Amino acid sequence: MIVELVYEWRREAQLRRVRHPRVLYVTDLVRCPLKRRFEILFPELASQDLMGPASVAGLLLHLGIESVVAEYAARRGYSVEAEVEVARVVRLSADEYVLSGRPDIVLRAGSEPPTVVEVKTSRSDASIPYGHHVLQVQLYAWMLNAKEALLIYVTPERIAEFSLSELGARRLTEADVVRLAEETVSAAKAPRYEWECRYCRYAVVCPRKVSASP
Template sequence: MITEIVISWRLKELEKHERDGIWVTDLIRCPLKREFEEKYPELYRATVFTPNTILGSLVHLGLENLLSSELNAEIEVRAEKQIGEYKIVGRIDAIIGRVGIEIKTSRADIEIPYEHHVLQAKIYNWLYDLEKTVLVYVTPDRFAEYIVEDRTSEEDILKLIVDKKAPRYDWECRYCHFAVICPNKIRKR
């Protein structure tokens, strides 16, 4: 019964994700993933059953509620900005004043903060006109905060939009739900 509730909640969360515009998350990950999500929605929906992502969603839910009740944070704040013909869309986990908060879960604490997360925080600083974004890592070995004050320029974002290198990072294929059908998958021993 609890499994049904959690899976149905995860499916609803997934369906909330709009398909219009270019999402900040699309700019920091393999560009093929979004194509596959649209082409193979069944495979995409199956991601709701992955225990690791369920854990990540529950951590987000808990920490966001705590930030809202203790610090009066705005939660899951959506924003969009236009650069020429492109609409950039984001949904940051929380905002307090002009400080953004982005929650990250990870299986390990090696090399945190990750490069793509720092890039995401820099894009949020631009998109929401923030002074800084705090990356909050929840891992089995460490709970740590990292402050990112830099921001991307419109030029940086345009470069990310046209960069179709797939994957963007070699390690992405190891954790990708679409690896089972992807011709670009990188196999590493």
């Protein structure tokens, strides 16, 4: 029964995620741009990981942390929004796109600019924070004009919090975002990172798959 309920929850979430050719997700800008094309062309392949234990565990952990932060941050006077959808229009050279994203948590204190919080899980704490995760919270910070952005890692070794200001990560400009969007739409740089192909469900149909060195 419980497994069926979890499947229903995951299936409904997948059905709500309908791709539109003029909508770019924040995650599109930090990963291989061909994934966006393949999600439109081969939507059934996305269901392969629908009930992957690591994926489900990560999502449940997100929900748990969001619930805890919502309760305890509210006690400190914060207004808390979880999984709220945000969007901004990005004008490229040829077309206009909507950049859409769902930061895990947005904290607001009165009329001050918000703080963005993104939660990540990792099998190891080596090399965290990862560059593509930092870029993701930079994009959320740009979209919300946030005063700060926090990246939270939950690993078997530790729970670690990184702020963009402490990392020395600069604030993105609109030109930065337009460049990333152009790269994504044109698929000029695919894969964005060579390691992506090892974990990509679309590698079986991809003409640009990068094979690991023997």
